[in-house]
Each structure stands twice: as structure tokens, then as C-alpha cells.
Amino acid sequence: MALNSLHDVYHDQLQDLYSSCKQSKPITSDLAEAATNSELKEALEAGVEGLETGMNDIAELCKRHDIDPDGEFCKGTEGLVKEARAHGIDADFGDNDTRDAMIASQYQRLAHYAIAGYGTLLAFAKRIGATDDVATLQKCLDSAYDGDRRMTEIATGGLNRAAAA
Template sequence: MALNSLKDVYVDQLQDIYSACKQSIEATTKLGQAASDDKLGKALAAGSAGIAEGMEKLEQIASDHGFDPNGEFCKGMEGLVKEAHAHALDEQFGSDEARDAMIITQYLRMVHYALAGYGITVVYANKLGLDGDAALLQQCYDQTQDGHESMMGIAREGVGAA
């Protein structure tokens, strides 16, 4: 698809976020299963549920505008997922605390990608006068930001404290 307008860029970025979500949901679930800290595991399970909710909102927007949310493959998230596997799931650790710290690190890298995608699409939806889209995307952004803050709190309060 040629990117000839802001609307074209907007659709492209929505497809990118959707692809990123598809790739990150499985990795997030696996990170949660690998976590030794119960609070961390629950937070990652909530993160997976949040990603699924975001995907539903993206599917709704795509349906409303008549495009396929699967029209893009996000190579950025592909790399982040590979990093999560290499550094948090496949790596050998000397302690559960070290693994949990790396799980948080890798998860937050994926979250930051999502924040950038949701944040800019909120801006573009507003510029295009797509108030309904902007509201849904803002919900996704806010939920992702809440997940970021929750994970940072777990890192500050619990990981490595033992």
C-alpha cells in the first residue's frame, strides 16, 4: 500500500500495532509462566489479557474502516520477542530473582513499543477527526501505561529483594 496521506500512515500503524500485539501476547504469556514471583506472574497474565483487549479494539477499528488488521508484519516486535526468548526464557540463571528481573526488563521493552504505537495513533486519529477511534486507542494507551507502571512497581518493590 502506498502511503500517500495521513490516513494511509494511520492505517499502516494500526496494522503494525496489531501485528505487534499478535507476536507479543504469546511471549508475554510465556514470561508470566516462567516468573517465580507470584505477583509478577499475575501481572504478566493481566498483561496478556490487556493485549487481547487491545487487539479486539484494533479489530473493531479495522472493521469500521474496512481494512484487514493483518495487513502488516511488525519486524520491530519480532526482534523484541526474539530478545525476550533469548534473554529471559532460554537463558540460564543462577537465581529466580535474576530471571524475574530479566523477565521484567524484556517485557518492558515490548511495552514501550506498544506505548509508542498507541500514542502516535491517538494523535493521528485526533488529527483525522476520528473521535471514536481516538477514544478506543487512548484506552489502549492508558491500559498499557498502567501495565508499565505496575511492572515498574514490582521491579522497585520486589525483584531482587531476597
């Protein structure tokens, strides 16, 4: 697809973020499985649910704009997923607290990518007059921020302290 207008860029980025969510969901599930801290595990499981909701919401927006949600593959997320697997799942850790701290950091990298994507799409939707999309994108952005804030609270509330001990 030629990117000749902000509408075209918006459609491209909807597809890219759909791909990002699709790739992030399995690794987030794997991170949840590897986590030993119950609060971290619950937050990651909620993250999986949030990714599923985000995928459904973006798929609906793509349908509204008559584009295939699977029309792009997000290489940025591909790299983040490889990093999360290498550093949060496959790495050797001396203890579970250290692994949990790493898992939280890897999840937050994925969340920050989603925040950037949703924020950009929201700005584009407002600019091109896609007013029917704005509330959905705002909801997705708020959800991504909420997941990131929750992870920060878990990490700073004791997870990192336990890993440093």
C-alpha cells in the same frame, strides 16, 4: 498500499500495532509461565489479557476503516520477541530472582513499544478527525501505561532487590 496521506499512515500503523499485539501475546504468556515471583506472574497474566483486549479493539478499528488487521507484520516486535525469548526464557540464570528481574525488563521493552504505538495512533486519529477512534485508542494507551507502571512497582518494590542479593 501506498502511503500517500496521514490516513494511509494511520491505517498502516493500526495494522502494524495489531501485529505487534499478536506477536507479544504468546511471549508474554511464556514469560508469565517462566516467572516464579507470584506478583510478577499475575502482572504478566494481566498483560496477556490486556494484549487480547488491545487486539480486539484494534481489529474493531480496522473493521471500521475497512482494512484487514492482518495486513502488516511488525518487524520491530519480532525483534523484541526474539530478545525476550533469548534473555528471559532461554538464558541460563543462577537463580529465579535474577530470571524474574530479566523477565520484568523484557516485558517493559514490549510495553514501551506498545505505548509508542498507541500514542502515535492517538495523535494521528486526532489529526485526521477519526474522533470515533480516539476514546478506544486512549483506553488502550492508558492500559499500556498501567501495565508498565505496575511492572515498575513490582521491580522496584522488591524484585530487583531480591535479584541483587
